[in-house]
Amino acid sequence: MHDTRPLLILVASGMRVYREYLLRSIARDFRVHLFHTAEPQWERAYLDGWTVLPSTIDGPAMAQSALHLAKRQPVAGVLCWDEGRILAASHIAEALGLPGGDPAVVWRMRDKAQTRQACARAGVPQPRSRAVRTLEEALAAAEGIGYPVVLKPRGLGASLGVVRVEDPDGLRRHFAFTRDTKAPDPVLYASDHPVLVEECVVGEEISIDAVVRGGVVTPLFVARKVVGYPPYAEEVGHCVDANDPLLTDPALTSALRQTHLALGVLDAWTHTEFMLTADGPRLIEVNGRLGGDLIPYLGSLATGLDPGLLAAATACGRTAPIRPDRARAAAVRFFYVEDEDTTITSIAFDGDRLPSTVDLAVAVALPGAVVSPPPKGTVWGRVAFATAAAGTPTACAEALDAAAAALHIT
DSSP: OOOOOOOEEEEEOOHEEEEEEHHHHHHHSSEEEEESOOOSGGGGGSEEEEOOSOOSSSSHHHHHHHHHHHHSSSOEEEEEGGGGHHHHHHHHHHHHHHHHHOHHHHHHSSSOOOOOHHHHHHHHHOOOEESSSSSHHHHHHHHHHHHSSEEESSHHHHHTTTTOSHHHHHHHHHHHHHOOOOOOSSOSSSSSEEEEEEEEEOOOEEEEEEETTTTTTEEEEEEEEEEEEETTTTEEEEEEETTTTGGGGGHHHHHHHHHHHHHHHHHHEEEEEEEEETTEEEEEESSOOOOSTTTTHHHHHHHHHHHHHHHHHHHHTTOOOOOOOOOOOOEEEEOOOSSTEESSSEEOOOGOOOTTTTTEHHHHHTOOEEEOOTSSSGGGGGEEEEEESSSHHHHHHHHHHHHHHHHEEE
16 A cells, blocks of 8 residues: 655654654654664664765755655655754755755754844844854953853754853863864854853753744743753753743743744744743743753653654644643653763662652663763763653652662662
8 A cells, every 4th residue: 555644854863762752753644764874773663764875964965865865756844853963954955845944044043153143133132142263252252241151162052062151260271171072973163263152141941842833933842951060051851841831921932932033933843942030031042953852752741742743744844733632740860970981880770669750761871881970971971861750840850869769870
């Protein structure tokens, strides 16, 4: 029988423990063709086909491969949830005339300096920011903005390289850390001014995953971020509450709409971060993809929405119903070793000590791995994580405390 499900190109798959749930749900309603740099392994169960390419960073080259694929069968959409590849994926969508096919808009989100410039022109509330090239320029920028300031790479994600500095001496110590932080894959951005010096705004940091259709922004769920390892900004946990009042907060939803209008986002899934300050929400950054760190998974646990199917439908220009079928809280916590260059002999959760509200308890590091906590370890220093679903954020936190007590690392 002819398979009538629409064909979706997925650019890269990501780590199985963090992204398989998305691919599993998408494959129910879409035929997925994976563009990757290696033969698929765990992904095969969910694929209609795949193309192995020299690079998934080179957008124009991938666009040519996509055009060849489209000659054999119509392609309905292009999806990517990897920050380093969303710009490349937009070149494919552009070549095929599909939603998300505006590389200039995606680049405006990828390049945090461009984000700041566009939002400043539109009057979006945000920290003062200046792109710099050298330590001397950073010192001058910080003097003008006023300490403390935040240093961040211009084009990375996951809070990589982000650090708060209190004074000129701290800036001198940490500037090279921010400037030299790299992602596993090459990310090309304006390297002549690779570091942003930004006003340090304080409050609670949150993210909003939203669907944008025809420029209309629909927030789906809010994640409240837990940050650790100061002065760095390691994301050690998140909590999503389906009943979070921020979903309908006028100031926050207005700032969200203003931001997307300023950036020219018309059709996409976006992940937008704000700091909730005493003076109202301040924009931190916008990502043209699904949230990382299992945030969409938490959204699904809390609301019953299917982020994979919603993102795939958006990528194909289709309208999928947004119908939450539950209202509870869900949270994730990431675990790290205490000392740098720790060799893992064994790592496991004691299942008998896990309460029923713990949904997942996963050891990420394998025996023999050498790992470190932040700042050396950052995202890749995580050795395990647990998720919980319960009636309230407090109950989730208690469940994750129990998971932490049940984790044994040698």
